[in-house]
Amino acid sequence: MKVKKYVAETMQDAIFKVKADLGPDAIILNTSKYKTGGFLGFFSKTMVEVLAGVEEKKAEPVTGNSLALQEIADLKNLVYEMHQNWENDRFLKGLPEELLGIYKYLNEQGVFDHLNKEIIRLLEKKELEKREALLSQLSLILKEYIGEGQAINLNGRDKVVAFVGATGVGKTTTVAKLAAHFVLDEGKKVCLITTDTYRIAAVQQLQTYSDIINIPIHVAYSDIELERLLSVDLKGKYDLILIDTAGSSWNDQFQLGRLKKIFKKELVDEVHLILSLNTKSQIQKEIIDKFSILSPDKLLLTKLDETSKYGDFLNIRNFCKLPYSYITMGQNVPDDIRVADLDLIIDYLLGDLDV
Ligand SMILES: Nc1nc2c(ncn2[C@@H]2O[C@H](COP(=O)(O)OP(=O)(O)O)[C@@H](O)[C@H]2O)c(=O)[nH]1
Ligand SMILES: [Mg+2]
Incomplete structure (x- = not known):
């Protein structure tokens, strides 16, 4: 990048100098003001200094109107960026x-x-x-x-909780962790259902966990089968029924539509949307948007152990106000899961703060 310094009496003049010299692609890197001349502090002039730069690339031939429009657009960007820089500078300079x-x-x-x-x-x-x-x-x-975390609350029998989310975020592992917790720590009667029938391995994965925990597992191949399981075969027999779902690609509307059909809201008490914390914030937003057709009730965050940045606990709040239910921090079943307790989340978020 070619970087140069420009000095002028007003910001407007400085920008004109930048534009004339570096062209429409120039970006403002820094701006500052200083006083010059005068006597004993009187009659001094305020000067504006602008540090600007431009990526060095071959200019494409442009002419007439398009050049003018481009210049106006660039000028707008410059003014916007400068304004942002000023605001930022002012904000930071004023802080203790x-x-x-x-x-x-x-x-x-x-x-x-x-x-x-x-x-x-x-x-x-x-x-x-x-x-x-x-x-x-x-x-x-x-x-x-x-916001307060909201774990699964088993105050009545027959609670049905389903887990949805993008492929590989940890749905099956999380279902196994929760099943083990409710069976081993709370002595509850738990049953598993999987609708993930796309891959044989997916059913086997959950089957292995259900064998270890010693609880039954059912496979639902269609919405009709799931409905029969929930409303007839399993009804009233368990404290908790956990439903694992296919690892649907989050931008596959067809698969989401299929899931929506499966989750008749009256049969499922809670839908937890699982997000992995090692995903970029912007992608989290897109995932939350796509999965909103399933009307999730809670968010469950996985893979806290795979990141050292926990800002998304706050950022996600920007797109979605659903309560967090659980957080997971490793592959170990059943240990690596906790209720989304606020003190614990604050520990993650502020753990390394040293002021
Ligand atoms: N590091 C880490 N890995 C996890 C966590 N939860 C799940 N995994 C791993 O992520 C991978 C995909 O998990 P799986 O439960 O099959 O995801 P699914 O496709 O959403 O069902 C597996 O290797 C899991 O062991 C977690 O909290 N931390
Ligand atoms: Mg799975």
């Missing part, structure tokens, strides 16, 4: 050291910038100086954003 530390930490955790700033502004309002008070206020604010 501790808050700046928290902002930078949350930024490293991958928290969306606008959320991060919102959180810092809330903290700023509290005018706390002591480190402990600041940290406990921070965790209160984060808890407010993240």
Whole structure:
């Protein structure tokens, strides 16, 4: 990248210089103001300094109107970027050291910038100086954003819970972990159903777990079979029925449509959408959007052990307000699963914070 410094009396003049010299692809890297000349602080002039750069590439031939339109679009971008830079600079410069530390930490955790700033502004309002008070206020604010976890509550018999999500996020493993927990720790009567009949191995995978835990497993090959299992064969016989589903590709509308048909809402008490925390935030949003046709009730986050950035606990809140049910942090069945407890999530999120 070719980088150059431009000085002018006004920002407008500086931009014109940048554009004239570096062309429409130039981007503003930094802006600052300083005073020059004068005597004992009087009559000094404020100058604007702009650091701008441009990727060095061969220009394509453009002419007439298209050039003018392109220039206007680029100018708009420049002004927007500059405005963002200014806002950012102003925001960061005004922050006390501790808050700046928290902002930078949350930024490293991958928290969306606008959320991060919102959180810092809330903290700023509290005018706390002591480190402990600041940290406990921070965790209160984060808890407010993240919301109480909601585990599966077995207050009545016959609870039917289904798990959906993209291929490989950990549906089958999570179903096995939960089945083991409810059988071994809580002494409940549990039964498994799988609708994942696409691959023989998928049924075998769950079969192996059900053998170890010593609980029955049923395979539902169609929506009619699932309906019969839930409304006739298994009805009233178990405290908890867990349904594992096919690892549908999240952008396969056909498979999602099939799942929707299978999940007659009146037969299934809870649908948990499983998301893996090692997926990019933007993809999480797309997955949540696609799976919304199944009207999930809760979100379950897996593979916390495969990332060191936990900002998505907050970011996901930006697209979806469903409560978190469980979090998983490893491949071990049944150990690597916990209720999505707020204190535990805050530990993950703020574990390395040092202000
Ligand atoms: N590291 C890690 N791996 C996991 C976790 N949960 C599941 N897995 C692994 O992810 C892979 C896919 O899991 P599986 O349950 O078959 O996913 P499904 O396709 O959604 O049913 C397997 O190798 C699991 O052992 C987790 O919390 N952490
Ligand atoms: Mg599976």
